[in-house]
Amino acid sequence: MGRERELGAVEQAVQSLREGRSGVLLLAGEPGIGKTRLLRELVVRARAADVLTLYGRATEYERDRTFGLFVDALDDHVAAVGTSGLPLPREADRELTRILPSWGSGEETHPSRLREERHRGHWALRALLRALSEARPVLLALDDMHWADPASAEMLSYLLRHPVREQLLLAMAFRQEEVPPPLATELATAVRDGSARRLDIAPLSEQEADGLFRPGLHPGARRRIYQDSGGNPFYLLELARASSESSGAAAVLAHRPEVEAAAHADPVPRRYARPSPAN
Ligand SMILES: Nc1ncnc2c1ncn2[C@@H]1O[C@H](COP(=O)(O)OP(=O)(O)OP(=O)(O)O)[C@@H](O)[C@H]1O
Ligand SMILES: [Mg+2]
Known part of the structure; x- marks a missing residue:
C-alpha cells in the first residue's frame, strides 16, 4: 500500500487521541487518490486501540437529508448502546429526538422545521459528541465530506469554531475542489491556526x-x-x-x-x- 508518511500521520493521530487529546485530521485529494482507503486505515487502527469509532459517509444523492452525514455516523451507535446514562442537558436530549431516528420518540420532524431550527441541532449534536468523548476516546470519521448536506456542513463549521475539548478526533476525507465555500474557508482557517492537520494525499511514487x-x-x-x-x-x-x-x-x-x-x-x-x- 505504500503511503508511509500518511500512515505515520494516521498513527500519530490515534496515539494522540489515546493520550486524551482532541484533534482534527483532514485527508484531501483528487478523486481516486486513496482518501477512503486511508480513512479506513485510520478506522482500523482506532478500533484496535479501543477507540469508539463512528463512521459516516455523505453521498451525492442525499444532500437533502438534513443532518444526514451526522445521522449516518451516530444513529447506529445510539441504536446499539442506547442513550441512558449519557450526561446531557435536557434541552439537548429533546433536540436529538428530532435529529436521530433512534434517539427515542420515533416521531419524524418535518425537514423544513429541522432546517429552521438547526442551530439548536448543532448545539445538541456537539453536546452528544462531548458526552460520548468524556467517557472514552472517540473517532468521528466522515468520508466524502464534500457531499455533506447543508446542515451537516454547518455543523462541521460549528465544530471547527467550537472544538470539543474532550478526547475527540474528527477526521474527514474530501475532494478539495468540491467542498462548499463557507466550509472550505473554515477548514483553511483551522489549518492556518494549527487546530487542524491537513494531509494532501499525493500520487503514489x-x-x-x-x-x-x-x-x-x-x-x-x-x-x-x-x-x-x-x-x-x-x-x-x-x-x-x-x-x-x-x-x-x-x-x-x-x-x-x-x-x-x-x-x-x-x-x-x-x-x-x-x-x-x-x-
Ligand atoms: N495506497 C494504495 N495501495 C493500493 N491500493 C490503493 C491505495 N490507495 C487507494 N487504493 C485503491 O485505489 C482505489 C481508489 O482509492 P479510494 O477509493 O481510497 O480513492 P478516493 O480518494 O477515496 O476517491 P474518491 O474521491 O472517488 O472517493 C480503491 O480501489 C483503493 O482500494
Ligand atoms: Mg473515497
Whole structure:
C-alpha cells in the first residue's frame, strides 16, 4: 500500500487521541487518490486501540437529508448502546429526538422545521459528541465530506469554531475542489491556526506503485501503466486490469488477498449493521 508518511500521520493521530487529546485530521485529494482507503486505515487502527469509532459517509444523492452525514455516523451507535446514562442537558436530549431516528420518540420532524431550527441541532449534536468523548476516546470519521448536506456542513463549521475539548478526533476525507465555500474557508482557517492537520494525499511514487504489480511483470509494462495513471491508484488499478484483459495475458496486478480485503472492509462494525432505510 505504500503511503508511509500518511500512515505515520494516521498513527500519530490515534496515539494522540489515546493520550486524551482532541484533534482534527483532514485527508484531501483528487478523486481516486486513496482518501477512503486511508480513512479506513485510520478506522482500523482506532478500533484496535479501543477507540469508539463512528463512521459516516455523505453521498451525492442525499444532500437533502438534513443532518444526514451526522445521522449516518451516530444513529447506529445510539441504536446499539442506547442513550441512558449519557450526561446531557435536557434541552439537548429533546433536540436529538428530532435529529436521530433512534434517539427515542420515533416521531419524524418535518425537514423544513429541522432546517429552521438547526442551530439548536448543532448545539445538541456537539453536546452528544462531548458526552460520548468524556467517557472514552472517540473517532468521528466522515468520508466524502464534500457531499455533506447543508446542515451537516454547518455543523462541521460549528465544530471547527467550537472544538470539543474532550478526547475527540474528527477526521474527514474530501475532494478539495468540491467542498462548499463557507466550509472550505473554515477548514483553511483551522489549518492556518494549527487546530487542524491537513494531509494532501499525493500520487503514489513509482516505487509504491511497483508493489501493486505482479512480480515478474515486464518493467516496460509497469512503467507505461504507472505513467499513464499519473500515480493515481484508482486509474492505475483500472489501467492494469484493462491491460491484462486486452492482452489476454496473465494478470498484471499482484494477487494479494489481504490487500483486497482491507480495501473492501466494511468500516461500520458488524454489530451496528442494520438494514438501510430503503429496505
Ligand atoms: N495506497 C494504495 N495501495 C493500493 N491500493 C490503493 C491505495 N490507495 C487507494 N487504493 C485503491 O485505489 C482505489 C481508489 O482509492 P479510494 O477509493 O481510497 O480513492 P478516493 O480518494 O477515496 O476517491 P474518491 O474521491 O472517488 O472517493 C480503491 O480501489 C483503493 O482500494
Ligand atoms: Mg473515497
